[in-house]
Amino acid sequence: MKNNTNEIYDGIYDILVIGAGPSGMTAAIYGARAMAKIAMIEKGAPGGKVTKTSEIENYPGFESIQGYDLAIKMFQQTQKFKIPYLADCVMNITKIDNLFKLKLFSKKEVLAKAVIVATGTVERKLCVPGELELEGRGVSYCAVCDGSLYKRKGVVVVGGGYAAFEESLYLARFVNKVTLIHRRDKFRVDNNIVAKVKENPKINLIVDTVITEIKDVSEKRVTTVVIKNVKTAKIEQLTVSAIFPYIGAIPTSGFAAKLGVLDPEGYFIINDKCLTALPGLYAAGDVTNTTLRQIATAVSDGAKAAQFALEYLDSCN
Template structure:
């Protein structure tokens, strides 16, 4: 079997793009595979203020910088969703949903996580039509309207702050009696005149009129009382799951995250993990780039020792 590339990187977010820089600078033939937009979750993030050396940047600007740098040393890019990664002897074969196949000596999986869908009836039907998982992408559709954001973590609050510049009012619905976000962001949210916080409630059902979302019924976690919350758009930020359905389950934990060693290697030789997709405590841009650099370095060593 012909080997087309030395390193195939699945996912062009901060981890994957950093891995591409390190591997291509080591004169490796590198292929980046991405199913959406290069930059990963950065392109869906309003503002980044905790990446070392960049005091403040929009997510889109930082994503573009990452992409340009990631491809600057000769790495190639192709698009599609990976459906299979298999070993043929020492060679790795990666298959996309469009039928394309690529072969390489090592694979770095940096696919990140996918937003958890809103758990109410008909949520799938109204995704893109009243339910959105990206306030940065779709906020303009709700200009001067009332929206609801579901979730109490950093992502939920950051997107709530972003969308206040567009909408009339933001209702944040959280299931606890306090936020899980960083104190600085919480302070900004609580002081904002356009933001209303509804504690200890969960989404119960959509309110539909004339085939459009006009609100969300929310349920009190203690009393079970259901209250209608009128809004034109709903933005769920209720966690995410790893994008690993195409991988051998032997290298995944019970939640689907890749079990990676400190050098980002897995129990399958030649397959490495990096970024939010691996089992770890902190998932941030800065930790993803670190993982990507380590994974690339380990892949380079693996190739030199085995081919």
């Protein structure tokens, strides 16, 4: 994917979008169509997590599309509107009077009347051999996104919270077997959902156990997971087609830590207009305190954030 990196504008942007995933690119498109002076700031390749998704079958308009291809299409649309793409990383945001000042990793500073944060999250990793090498090839952090690729196959889910239990029940709808693995024998969920998991004939719950390795056996896709019981030290190998770690995610929001707009976990607290507690500062997509994190919901957030940011700009004139 060719990055269209533009020079930093010396003047004041109407809107700066931090992040160029689905929500960020959507916000930029909506802003550009309204003739706003707008730019995206992204430290990596445009597309975000979409680029790491092997196949997408739940995004309207595409029966099936590779994540990288969808990211390219989104980025190409931003370039149709000649939206600047600034390859940099935001280190800090401050607001002085009615202007936001963003300090970048490159030491440069940019000013904007409104800011839309769409930086997403970073999944907590298992940190075992094979995890990074097989990401997108059987290692997935989104059952809703990729689960249907493993119909009538066996998969592993890792975790002891609501995400792990709920996604295990979701996967059990169409896979042959779900092995839910947790490092302890206590869970961070209520008894009702524990009972549902234990009663489901397709789910096998293994406790006091950790993943030690993920193997591909020369197939370039997940074929085997090595597990170890933390009490007995017994090691086993499970033959599976995919593994879904659900051990938490880290919102990319440290640059806004001093603004008073984050919840205790670091997610942006927004209202139904994607507005934070700070006028002119909006957030969209996975980095917000949302209940569902999907491409479709991210796009929706991006559209709302841009539209209401434009209304904010009109009210300031």
